[in-house]
Amino acid sequence: MLSIIRSMALNGVDGYLINVQVDVSGGLPGWEIVGLPDTAIKESKERIRIAIRNSGIEFPSRKITVNLAPANTKKEGSFLDLPIAIGVLQAIGVLDIDDIDTTVFIGELSLDGVINKVNGILPRCIEAKKLGINRVIVPKENAKEAAIVKDLEVIPVRNLLETVYFLNGTKKIEKEIVDIEKIFSHKNKYKYDFSEIKGQGNIKRALEIAAAGAHNCLMVGSPGSGKTMMARRLPTILPDLTFEEALEVTKIHSISGILDNNSIITQRPFRAPHHTVSSVALIGGGKIPKPGEISLAHYGILFLDELTEFNKHTLEVLRVPLEDRKVSISRVNATLTYPCNFMLIASMNPCPCGYYGTKEKKCNCSEKQIKTYMGKISGPLLDRFDIQIEVKPVDFDKIKSNKKEEKSSDIKKRVDKARKIQYERYKQYNVFSNSELTPKLIEEFCILDEKSKNLLEMSYEKLGLSARAYSKILKVSRTIADLDGKTNIEVKHVAEAIQYRNLDRKYF
Amino acid sequence: MQAKVFASQLCLNGLNIVSGLAKGIDSIAHKSTIEQKGKTIAVLGSGFHYIYPKENEKLFYEILEKDGLIISEYSPSVGVKSSNFPERNRIISGISMGVLVVEAAYRSGTSITANYAKNQGRKLYAIPSNIGNNKGVGTARLIFNGAKIVINPKQIIEDLDMEYKQYKKQKVEENCIKIPEKFKKIYTSLKDAEMSSDEISVKLDIPIYDVNAQLILMELEGYVSKNENGEYKINNV
Ligand SMILES: [Zn+2]
Numbered sequence: 071m072l073s074i075i076r077s078m079a080l081n082g083v084d085g086y087l088i089n090v091q092v093d094v095s096g097g098l099p100g101w102e103i104v105g106l107p108d109t110a111i112k113e114s115k116e117r118i119r120i121a122i123r124n125s126g127i128e129f130p131s132r133k134i135t136v137n138l139a140p141a142n143t144k145k146e147g148s149f150l151d152l153p154i155a156i157g158v159l160q161a162i163g164v165l166d167i168d169d170i171d172t173t174v175f176i177g178e179l180s181l182d183g184v185i186n187k188v189n190g191i192l193p194r195c196i197e198a199k200k201l202g203i204n205r206v207i208v209p210k211e212n213a214k215e216a217a218i219v220k221d222l223e224v225i226p227v228r229n230l231l232e233t234v235y236f237l238n239g240t241k242k243i244e245k246e247i248v249d250i251e252k253i254f255s256h257k258n259k260y261k262y263d264f265s266e267i268k269g270q271g272n273i274k275r276a277l278e279i280a281a282a283g284a285h286n287c288l289m290v291g292s293p294g295s296g297k298t299m300m301a302r303r304l305p306t307i308l309p310d311l312t313f314e315e316a317l318e319v320t321k322i323h324s325i326s327g328i329l330d331n332n333s334i335i336t337q338r339p340f341r342a343p344h345h346t347v348s349s350v351a352l353i354g355g356g357k358i359p360k361p362g363e364i365s366l367a368h369y370g371i372l373f374l375d376e377l378t379e380f381n382k383h384t385l386e387v388l389r390v391p392l393e394d395r396k397v398s399i400s401r402v403n404a405t406l407t408y409p410c411n412f413m414l415i416a417s418m419n420p421c422p423c424g425y426y427g428t429k430e431k432k433c434n435c436s437e438k439q440i441k442t443y444m445g446k447i448s449g450p451l452l453d454r455f456d457i458q459i460e461v462k463p464v465d466f467d468k469i470k471s472n473k474k475e476e477k478s479s480d481i482k483k484r485v486d487k488a489r490k491i492q493y494e495r496y497k498q499y500n501v502f503s504n505s506e507l508t509p510k511l512i513e514e515f516c517i518l519d520e521k522s523k524n525l526l527e528m529s530y531e532k533l534g535l536s537a538r539a540y541s542k543i544l545k546v547s548r549t550i551a552d553l554d555g556k557t558n559i560e561v562k563h564v565a566e567a568i569q570y571r572n573l574d575r576k577y578f
Numbered sequence: 579m580q581a582k583v584f585a586s587q588l589c590l591n592g593l594n595i596v597s598g599l600a601k602g603i604d605s606i607a608h609k610s611t612i613e614q615k616g617k618t619i620a621v622l623g624s625g626f627h628y629i630y631p632k633e634n635e636k637l638f639y640e641i642l643e644k645d646g647l648i649i650s651e652y653s654p655s656v657g658v659k660s661s662n663f664p665e666r667n668r669i670i671s672g673i674s675m676g677v678l679v680v681e682a683a684y685r686s687g688t689s690i691t692a693n694y695a696k697n698q699g700r701k702l703y704a705i706p707s708n709i710g711n712n713k714g715v716g717t718a719r720l721i722f723n724g725a726k727i728v729i730n731p732k733q734i735i736e737d738l739d740m741e742y743k744q745y746k747k748q749k750v751e752e753n754c755i756k757i758p759e760k761f762k763k764i765y766t767s768l769k770d771a772e773m774s775s776d777e778i779s780v781k782l783d784i785p786i787y788d789v790n791a792q793l794i795l796m797e798l799e800g801y802v803s804k805n806e807n808g809e810y811k812i813n814n815v
Pocket of ligand 1: 421422423424425426433434435
């Protein structure tokens with residue numbers, strides 16, 4: 071007898087439907103799985119057989135043929151264990167499932183029949199719903215994540231036997247329900263807040279501008295000046311994720327298998343890979359392809375601490391995805407694409423010893439050593455940072471202030487307002503923030519009056535700004551004007567923007 | 579800025595100011611002289627068709643327009659070669675009555691010039707500076723090796739057996755002491771201590787964005803500059 075069970079596979083961040091066709095017939099007992107299964111799926115035969123037997127069901131000693139359609143895509147992973155097992159039981163008459171065409175099965179089996187969690191449940195379920203599937207039967211551990219999808223009945227199952235009882239109608243299993251609105255109303259609980267940092271008004275301001283225009287930012291400062299502390303708090307002043315954005319972020323984390331219990335991610339991700347990270351871990355890929363850190367940072371922040379310590383090659387592969395906001399990974403028979411629209415925040419010391427230009431300690435580095443050190447970061451990569459700023463430890467003796475520090479939520483209000491202005495302004499250009507402006511759009515929207523032009527020209531002459539700072543100063547001035555609620559860029563906006571091009575002046 | 583004070587006053591007292599058209603002190607020396615309508619000579623380390631550094635192209639032509647002189651021992655088509663720069667320093671010292679070292683890192687080009695000056699029997703002056711400061715190490719060494727310490731231009735003029743004309747000093751100071759009203763608050767606060775923009779903002783209770791914008795404007799107009807630690811200081815002339 072032939073049975074057809076539906077399941078969902080993954081390609082990049084999207085699910086696609088798989089028909090698991092199982093035929094059980096007379097003839098020499100044996101198993102065959104066709105339709106481009108990878109080795110993990112081929113190995114599942116034994117696992118499924120033992121899992122069925124250990125669930126107390128007699129395994130047929132007949133010829134079993136499994137076909138995975140469509141046959142032209144390579145299927146990876148062990149998520150087909152459950153659908154194949156169900157297909158066998160349906161084919162031999164142990165099960166007689168209603169709605170078999172509109173139900174999807176996903177799950178990995180262990181030898182005792184327990185159903186284990188699978189990565190990427192969310193994207194699979196989103197696509198299933200689009201294809202007209204009403205019901206998904208998924209591992210209990212994945213149920214909350216699946217339940218994010220609206221109007222999809224999610225049945226959480228713990229083991230094979232329970233699944234069989236449920237399908238036969240002898241056991242009731244409550245469908246999983248998640249209250250998205252409730253989760254979203256609790257979303258702004260961050261562990262950190264900018265008000266915890268005393269002083270550092272300059273960096274706070276620079277990060278506020280970065281957040282307001284989605285500008286990448288490079289912080290240069292001696293060890294212990296608080297670079298990491300500042301970066302960690304950046305998500306707290308970024309605009310809230312929309313539901314669509316949250317869904318996309320959750321999808322990627324789901325595929326990577328790092329989603330915690332709370333079904334949907336509502337906070338902007340903050341990813342801080344160590345400088346020993348491999349290119350694959352950073353960019354994505356691998357034998358069983360996974361999104362890299364840059365995709366896990368999608369709609370959030372990628373923080374590279376000690377930028378000069380990273381492998382030079384690793385940093386170079388970052389450049390294209392930074393530009394494209396997505397990354398393509400070539401596979402043997404396909405190309406995967408993961409989104410990676412993130413803000414890049416990086417930190418580095420000013421010199422090899424870390425104390426160049428500080429008062430705390432004397433820097434012993436030669437000019438040549440400092441040049442070599444700075445040279446570790448290529449010009450094109452450096453060009454990706456609109457804002458470059460020096461971070462200095464706070465000298466409390468000097469300021470002696472009891473001023474109350476501003477809360478993240480207050481800063482966020484200004485950021486939100488500035489973002490909204492940009493969103494409206496660039497509506498028809500498929501651009502969302504000032505950082506994304508192309509040279510043509512800069513010409514159109516970052517217009518300087520005579521006075522500002524003169525100021526900029528003078529800065530080149532007198533402050534030794536490099537020519538490549540030009541477009542960055544314009545974009546950052548635009549953001550500063552937006553924060554100020556001004557339609558036109560004014561002299562004070564340009565002057566302030568020049569302050570955030572520190573590196574140009576000091577080293578290059 | 580010492581370079582500005584010395585160049586201005588020496589040229590006002592009738593000396594020609596010779597330097598190498600390089601960035602930093604060289605440029606300041608040329609520019610200050612032109613400002614005071616004095617005469618200046620730039621000695622190049624490359625041919626006339628190769629003005630180096632590029633950003634001083636404007637200065638190059640300004641020197642010529644303002645009755646100055648450009649000298650090069652290379653034919654116009656010789657390009658920029660770093661090894662030629664120390665060489666040309668022997669001409670700088672050679673055509674001068676004396677050499678004044680404003681700042682010199684250890685083993686820097688300036689130290690080389692000083693050596694030429696010594697061998698050519700030229701007078702050698704140095705402005706003392708903090709030894710802890712990298713740029714001052716070379717100067718300290720020069721002084722140790724016999725350069726004359728000078729703390730004002732008058733000493734040089736008198737050492738050259740000329741009469742120092744005090745009244746012209748006024749002119750230099752005038753240029754720099756008129757502080758526009760809008761900058762006064764920050765400028766005055768920097769008189770007591772050199773401060774970062776953060777510190778100024780807290781001390782004067784002015785929002786950081788205002789302080790940052792004003793400091794750039796002040797810096798461009800020459801009222802303040804950044805020290806090695808990235809703090810702002812007022813420019814005394
Ligand atoms: Zn150092």
